[in-house]
Amino acid sequence: MLHMLENPLQSAVPSRRTFLKLSAGAAGGLMLALRMPGSARAAGDDASFAQPFVHIRPDNTVVVLNKHQDMGQGNATGLATLVADELDADIAQVTAEFAPANAALYKNLAFGMQGTGGSTAIANSFMQYRQAGAAAKAMLIAAAAEDWGVPASEIKVEKGVLSHSNGKSATFGDLAGLAAKQEVPGEPVLKKPEDWVYIGKDFPRVDAAGKSHGSIGFFGMDHQAENMLVAVLARPPRFIAVATGFNDTEARKVKGVVDVVSVPSGVAVLATSTWPAIKARGLLDVTWDDSKAETRSTEEMARELADMTGKKGLPVAKGHGDPEAALASAARVIEVDYSFPFLAHAPMEPLDITVLFDGNSATFWTGSQFQTVDQMVAGTVLGLTPDKVAINTTWAGGSFGRRAQPDSHYFAEAALIAKARLDAGNAPQPIKVVWTREDDIKGGYYRPMVAHKARVGLDENGNVVGWHHRVASKSIMIGTSFEPFAVKDGVDSTSVEGVDELPYELPAFQAEAHNAETPVPVLWWRSVGHTHTGYVAETMIDRLAKEAGEDPLDYRLKRIKKDQRYAGVLKLAAEKAGWKDPLPDGRYRGIAVVKSFNSYVAEVAEISFRDDGTVKVEKVVCAVDCGIPVNPKNIEAQMQSGIGYGLGAILRNEVTMTDGVVDQENFDTYLPIRMTDMPEIEVHIVPSTEAPTGVGEPGTPPIGPAVANAIAAAKGEWITELPLSKHGLA
Amino acid sequence: MSITLTINGEPRTIDADPETPLLWALRDELGMTGTKFGCGIAQCGACTVHLDGTPVRSCQTFIGDVGDASITTIEGIDGKAAKAVQAAWQELEVPQCGYCQSGQIMAATALLAETPKPSDDDIDTAMDGNVCRCATYARIRQAIHLAADKMEA
Ligand code: FES
Ligand code: FES
Numbered sequence: 001m002l003h004m005l006e007n008p009l010q011s012a013v014p015s016r017r018t019f020l021k022l023s024a025g026a027a028g029g030l031m032l033a034l035r036m037p038g039s040a041r042a043a044g045d046d047a048s049f050a051q052p053f054v055h056i057r058p059d060n061t062v063v064v065l066n067k068h069q070d071m072g073q074g075n076a077t078g079l080a081t082l083v084a085d086e087l088d089a090d091i092a093q094v095t096a097e098f099a100p101a102n103a104a105l106y107k108n109l110a111f112g113m114q115g116t117g118g119s120t121a122i123a124n125s126f127m128q129y130r131q132a133g134a135a136a137k138a139m140l141i142a143a144a145a146e147d148w149g150v151p152a153s154e155i156k157v158e159k160g161v162l163s164h165s166n167g168k169s170a171t172f173g174d175l176a177g178l179a180a181k182q183e184v185p186g187e188p189v190l191k192k193p194e195d196w197v198y199i200g201k202d203f204p205r206v207d208a209a210g211k212s213h214g215s216i217g218f219f220g221m222d223h224q225a226e227n228m229l230v231a232v233l234a235r236p237p238r239f240i241a242v243a244t245g246f247n248d249t250e251a252r253k254v255k256g257v258v259d260v261v262s263v264p265s266g267v268a269v270l271a272t273s274t275w276p277a278i279k280a281r282g283l284l285d286v287t288w289d290d291s292k293a294e295t296r297s298t299e300e301m302a303r304e305l306a307d308m309t310g311k312k313g314l315p316v317a318k319g320h321g322d323p324e325a326a327l328a329s330a331a332r333v334i335e336v337d338y339s340f341p342f343l344a345h346a347p348m349e350p351l352d353i354t355v356l357f358d359g360n361s362a363t364f365w366t367g368s369q370f371q372t373v374d375q376m377v378a379g380t381v382l383g384l385t386p387d388k389v390a391i392n393t394t395w396a397g398g399s400f401g402r403r404a405q406p407d408s409h410y411f412a413e414a415a416l417i418a419k420a421r422l423d424a425g426n427a428p429q430p431i432k433v434v435w436t437r438e439d440d441i442k443g444g445y446y447r448p449m450v451a452h453k454a455r456v457g458l459d460e461n462g463n464v465v466g467w468h469h470r471v472a473s474k475s476i477m478i479g480t481s482f483e484p485f486a487v488k489d490g491v492d493s494t495s496v497e498g499v500d501e502l503p504y505e506l507p508a509f510q511a512e513a514h515n516a517e518t519p520v521p522v523l524w525w526r527s528v529g530h531t532h533t534g535y536v537a538e539t540m541i542d543r544l545a546k547e548a549g550e551d552p553l554d555y556r557l558k559r560i561k562k563d564q565r566y567a568g569v570l571k572l573a574a575e576k577a578g579w580k581d582p583l584p585d586g587r588y589r590g591i592a593v594v595k596s597f598n599s600y601v602a603e604v605a606e607i608s609f610r611d612d613g614t615v616k617v618e619k620v621v622c623a624v625d626c627g628i629p630v631n632p633k634n635i636e637a638q639m640q641s642g643i644g645y646g647l648g649a650i651l652r653n654e655v656t657m658t659d660g661v662v663d664q665e666n667f668d669t670y671l672p673i674r675m676t677d678m679p680e681i682e683v684h685i686v687p688s689t690e691a692p693t694g695v696g697e698p699g700t701p702p703i704g705p706a707v708a709n710a711i712a713a714a715k716g717e718w719i720t721e722l723p724l725s726k727h728g729l730a
Numbered sequence: 731m732s733i734t735l736t737i738n739g740e741p742r743t744i745d746a747d748p749e750t751p752l753l754w755a756l757r758d759e760l761g762m763t764g765t766k767f768g769c770g771i772a773q774c775g776a777c778t779v780h781l782d783g784t785p786v787r788s789c790q791t792f793i794g795d796v797g798d799a800s801i802t803t804i805e806g807i808d809g810k811a812a813k814a815v816q817a818a819w820q821e822l823e824v825p826q827c828g829y830c831q832s833g834q835i836m837a838a839t840a841l842l843a844e845t846p847k848p849s850d851d852d853i854d855t856a857m858d859g860n861v862c863r864c865a866t867y868a869r870i871r872q873a874i875h876l877a878a879d880k881m882e883a
Binding site for chain 2: 395
């Protein structure tokens, strides 16, 4: 049957205005007033203990409720470590579950809404989860004191057991019900750092066993339900094109296909299982209206960005001195242009989401990363208040930013499909929307394409007299609900973070920004602006060290301004890498340091060249200062992961478009980093008593410049256009 | 059309088109979701299962072609190599997001069953088809060596 869509639905994604109406009190962050969906108390039985972050079951299990999304970065284990330590729980009794969507209880203290990002999970939860553990312990002790008729001060707690010198002892499970009746202490007493048993030491990953046995139902993609339909969408070949009609005659012939539904983001085939939906999607014949779509090629977009950096831009709030004047009187000016491609996140689990909507309420199952936004967007689409939108957060198979969406577009899409089905008179039915890898790679929400222009004035001796910097890219934040907090005088802080100021002593420095326009949706990608600013800043510094005739490490150390934590990681990485030791023939080293999300990471990359001229990164030595290291093993894992992720991108990854159509489709054309690309990695942690900061992203930014600086050590040239495969180097 | 397959030692009958990839038959028809979908084009290894002990990509194996070959999935692997691999995986805490790990474990188990003491080159060859976007590769390599030691012990 041929469908003509006279009035394609208006995009259901709520506008910035809607969001602002829904947000209250902009001054204190994104404060979203939500009604709480009932008490956090589990099953309502009398033998359990249920506080928002800690449940203790009669079977002696301690459940730590994770208000965050754990997509591999290990915060479920990190938060469990904090609670278990203050509670003096036994490792074996501790498990983790995801908290329900409830901003009042579970907001990220750094955002004011429930959500995960910016490597904030441990940083914002450090006190909160310790307090939750300490409060639970105090209540268990009070329960034991009541039960045994002894003073609370005489009760000892060790590895999940309460005891008294009179010989009485009990497990947490035994006392859970009585503990629940005790008063919740307002200011529970926290342990002193020297008394920590797990923090800074070792606490095994709570998800290692399940993830080593393919356990059922771990991921959103694995969600199954009686009578569930699977939806796969034909999506527009060009960004934001809309379907004006489709012929589904052939698609409907596929056994298992139940319905074909048009929504603003595409045409959805619904089938009784995934394969028929995928197959039938390929048989749809859709007519697209490209009149508002992006029809340019990426080459053209890159030229536009480069042109922009040649013109005056919006001044970035930070900066000092008058670099233009310094440049005018400099003995010499170095001008370097950089170009960065669109990047797909390509998490191992593509997007997926299950929705069940009955007209009065909706339930979702997915690896939600921005629960509050997701709840609000779904509610807006379905005409429900957020409290009528339940989200069952599942583990996510990676995200790297992809699931944290200011527009919650995948929730909106699923909600619209469910609504269309209900509106057409069908009974409520769970619907799982599955994105194939092609949908993922071609689906936008990329790290933006970016151009930089750095102009540095030098005196006769090669010393910097001034540095002027320009960045041009599409803003991630403008037009989203986050704009009021992230954009100032037109400058999106995420476009320039890392080059708004530099950690080095420079007589004059000023950055400017340009906001480019394209219908291609863009999004934060592991470490956001630092993915490109770190590369530019740290390859420029290397170049300037060479101009000054100095060793790149010494050059940096000499010029680090006040913040000596930069120097700390630089020195540690250099020492462990044997920076000053001679290298075997054919080996070259590069160093870089980037602070992101308040963590400091320095990396030394050692490279060689294969016979075909491509770069082999042999070894990376990484030093990280993330304050108190809560879980050292996870910090090491995250550094390895960040390095691998960043390395994969600089080697071979770019999303390109020809006349607006994405050229890459799947892992055969968007080539992921593999085992044989992976260097040996050594991670060293700077001991610290500072408050803990994140580790999910900060490992990523320094690897690109460290490798580029090693290539320059070999060839005398810094690569300024990524990826390296463009230059025969990968 | 109804097709009978031997999965983890049991006969299982599936009513689906013979061109259905084994991956989707396992996941959707049989509810065995340990085998993962990553790419659908034999490029990532997330869907790896064993066909008569040999690792294959179930996304490109069609149920009509399996015949009476014996299929083993992550839910059913057993034996010395599998036990050693899963123990090593847990001990070294290999998984991060974990989504690729069923496939990694299936590939590693097949490698060790064939080559109980693999070299780094053997590991490269056997594992390069398995993508891990979290880049847990260093620990995967370590865990394979550890599993080899466990098998010897
Ligand atoms: S899903 Fe089969 S190889 Fe990727
Ligand atoms: S552990 Fe996340 S993809 Fe491998």
